[in-house]
Amino acid sequence: MEKIYSIILASGKGERFDYYKPKQFIKIAGKTVLEHTLDIFEKNNSIDEIILVINPEYRALTEQIVINNHYKKITKILNGGETRKESSFIGINSINVDNAKVLIHDAVRPFVSDRIINECVEALDRFAAVDVAIKSADTIIQINDENIIENIPKRKYMMRGQTPQAFKVNLIKKAHELSAKEENPEFTDDCGLIVKYNLADVYVVNGEETNIKLTYPEDIFLADKLFQINSHKVPENVSLNALEDKIIVIFGASSGIGSDICKIARDYKAIVYGYSRKNNVDVINYDNVQNALKEVYEKENRIDFIINTAGVLNIGKLEERDIKSITEEININYIGAINVVKAGIEYLKQTKGSLLLFTSSSYTRGRALYSPYSSSKAAVVNLAQALAEEFLPDNVKINVMNPERTATAMRFQNFGKEPDGTLLNSEKVAIDSLKTVLSDLTGQVIDVRKSRS
Ligand code: CTP
Ligand code: MG
Numbered sequence: 001m002e003k004i005y006s007i008i009l010a011s012g013k014g015e016r017f018d019y020y021k022p023k024q025f026i027k028i029a030g031k032t033v034l035e036h037t038l039d040i041f042e043k044n045n046s047i048d049e050i051i052l053v054i055n056p057e058y059r060a061l062t063e064q065i066v067i068n069n070h071y072k073k074i075t076k077i078l079n080g081g082e083t084r085k086e087s088s089f090i091g092i093n094s095i096n097v098d099n100a101k102v103l104i105h106d107a108v109r110p111f112v113s114d115r116i117i118n119e120c121v122e123a124l125d126r127f128a129a130v131d132v133a134i135k136s137a138d139t140i141i142q143i144n145d146e147n148i149i150e151n152i153p154k155r156k157y158m159m160r161g162q163t164p165q166a167f168k169v170n171l172i173k174k175a176h177e178l179s180a181k182e183e184n185p186e187f188t189d190d191c192g193l194i195v196k197y198n199l200a201d202v203y204v205v206n207g208e209e210t211n212i213k214l215t216y217p218e219d220i221f222l223a224d225k226l227f228q229i230n231s232h233k234v235p236e237n238v239s240l241n242a243l244e245d246k247i248i249v250i251f252g253a254s255s256g257i258g259s260d261i262c263k264i265a266r267d268y269k270a271i272v273y274g275y276s277r278k279n280n281v282d283v284i285n286y287d288n289v290q291n292a293l294k295e296v297y298e299k300e301n302r303i304d305f306i307i308n309t310a311g312v313l314n315i316g317k318l319e320e321r322d323i324k325s326i327t328e329e330i331n332i333n334y335i336g337a338i339n340v341v342k343a344g345i346e347y348l349k350q351t352k353g354s355l356l357l358f359t360s361s362s363y364t365r366g367r368a369l370y371s372p373y374s375s376s377k378a379a380v381v382n383l384a385q386a387l388a389e390e391f392l393p394d395n396v397k398i399n400v401m402n403p404e405r406t407a408t409a410m411r412f413q414n415f416g417k418e419p420d421g422t423l424l425n426s427e428k429v430a431i432d433s434l435k436t437v438l439s440d441l442t443g444q445v446i447d448v449r450k451s452r453s
Contacts, residue, residue: 003048004121005100006041006164007091010034010062010107011055011080016215022055023214024107029227030388030443033214035065036110042071044114046121047103049073051094053080053087088190089176095169102172104190105164108214111226112164119205120166127203130166131191133159134207162207165191175199227444234432234446235439242438243268247300249293251340252310254278256408257358260430261307268434271300276310283310283336284328290343303347305437307356308340313373315414326372333376337383345396352395354437357384359400359445381445388443397442403429404449424450 014023024034031039041047050071054062056079066074076094080087088104095102101124105112116132123130140158142151167190175193179185186192191202210226212219248265252258253274262274273296275281281288297303312332314325337357344355359381362374384400391398405411407423432448 003097003100004046005049005051005095005097005102005169006047007051007053007088007102007104008034008037008041008107009053009080009084009087009091009104011053011087012084012108013055014108017219018217022058025058025061026214026220027389028110028220028223029385030392032065033110033223034062034107035069037105037107037112038066038069038071038074040110040112040114041105041117042069042073044117046118047073049075051076051078051091053078053091055080083187084189085176085179085185085187089180092169092172092176098170100169101166102169103164103166104172106213109163109211110214110223111208111210111212113208113211116205116207116211117164120164123203123205124166124168128168128171128200129191129194129202130205131202132162132164132205132207132211134162134209134211136160159204160207161189161191162211162213163189165189167194171200234448235435235441238435238438240264240268240431240434240438243270243434246270246304247296247302248272248305248307248437249296249303249344250274251281251283251289251292251306251308251336252276256309256410257403257406257426257429257433258307258309260426261309261433264427264430265434283308283339284331286339286343289339293343293347297347302351303344304351304353305356306340306344306348306353307433307437308337309358310336311358311410313360313370313410313414315369317369318371321372329372330376333373334379334383337380341383341387341398345391348396349394354397354399354442355384355387356433356437357398357400359402361402361404363402363445384445385443392442397437397440399436399441399444399446401429401433401436402445402447404447424448 010024012022017023019026025032041050050073052074054077078090078094081090103120120130136155136158139155140153141149144150172190175197178197179193194200194202212222214223243265248270250258250262253262254276262272265272275292281292283289310332312329314329341355348355357380359377362370363378363381367374381400384398387398404424406426406429408426429448436446
């Protein structure tokens with residue numbers, strides 16, 4: 001079978017992004033944008049080889065990233081050129097297989113889907129050039145240098161270009177060679193060259209709104225959110241059988257999700273230590289937390305996973321609530337998480353283990369009558385994102401579960417009986433929590449939803 005090549009363009013400087021390093025090195029959810037993009041191509045079954053085109057100033061950093069991730073498909077790390085076009089030509093020229101199929105992709109589009117990649121590869125059976133584009137919700141207008149409209153093309157025929165762009169390699173080589181012969185070659189992307197020299201029909205695969213290019217500083221906010229919607233699904237292909245003999249410490253273990261996690265982990269033969277105020281371990285007391293972990297470590301000599309489900313929810317207008325109950329709520333929900341993480345990290349470094357915290361869907365947007373709760377849950381997410389980066393060198397993972405409304409005693413106390421079928425079962429949350437600690441994920445918010453079957 002012929003090989004399918006991909007060229008990942010990462011040689012830009014990211015001037016418009018205005019970060020102290022090129023934007024491909026900014027981190028989202030614990031990983032650089034470049035790694036997110038490379039991960040997608042490394043895992044995609046249609047792609048055989050990755051040719052990485054880099055900025056030579058950042059060769060050491062890039063090579064370290066490639067080594068740390070054990071990428072198997074990367075066969076070349078090439079120094080790029082002054083412009084995207086040059087970088088792309090350098091990548092193309094390195095492929096010496098006649099009529100190979102190649103996809104050229106921006107490293108700074110870390111949300112490209114397998115669906116897009118696969119459709120590009122398939123389309124190359126029928127076309128020698130393929131672009132990816134999305135329909136425009138806005139009307140596209142054509143103006144002149146005086147800002148006067150010249151033309152309003154039919155919106156139906158207007159699309160916005162993305163990457164990857166895919167080609168038979170001989171064709172795109174020829175296009176670049178023609179362009180190189182010109183005195184003032186135009187700055188256009190690879191598909192633009194094919195169109196300019198009228199070398200072939202360029203077929204368009206539907207892109208996706210989420211396949212954004214990080215260009216300006218504000219794009220990082222969107223990127224963070226997209227990660228929350230996109231990849232924050234409960235990890236698949238994780239077997240709970242891997243829990244056997246694992247040492248798990250659970251705070252907030254006496255009821256609700258915490259107690260279900262204990263039960264299920266034990267069913268799968270994990271060795272579980274559960275703590276709560278019932279056995280005199282209060283997460284707001286750092287000594288309590290430290291002592292609990294020490295006790296487990298002295299007995300077992302290792303701790304693999306630490307899970308904190310302790311939390312409280314009190315409803316009411318801030319103005320009407322007393323400061324003591326507000327402070328207590330914040331302490332349990334937020335300081336509790338800090339205590340558990342801070343006391344636990346030394347043990348997890350030894351096992352390259354995993355930490356798990358809990359948030360609520362109100363973390364993305366403060367909710368009236370819940371202000372201390374929703375804001376402390378937002379703080380927990382922010383905390384985990386920061387710590388995921390701090391813990392990366394030690395290979396310790398930290399994630400946050402975000403269950404939908406779940407049937408727990410805490411919920412019943414605050415909301416009374418709710419209609420059947422509207423609440424998530426806390427055993428499902430427990431299973432997904434255990435799958436998460438067993439996975440390689442870090443820095444993620446994992447949404448747990450009711451199965452809508
Ligand atoms: N690129 C490249 N070589 C260049 C310029 C750009 O490989 N000489 C790559 C970038 O790394 C990026 C993609 O082409 O993945 C899209 O380019 P763009 O968004 O313009 O990135 P930068 O050129 O880095 O950003 P800026 O134009 O703001 O400096
Ligand atoms: Mg650029």
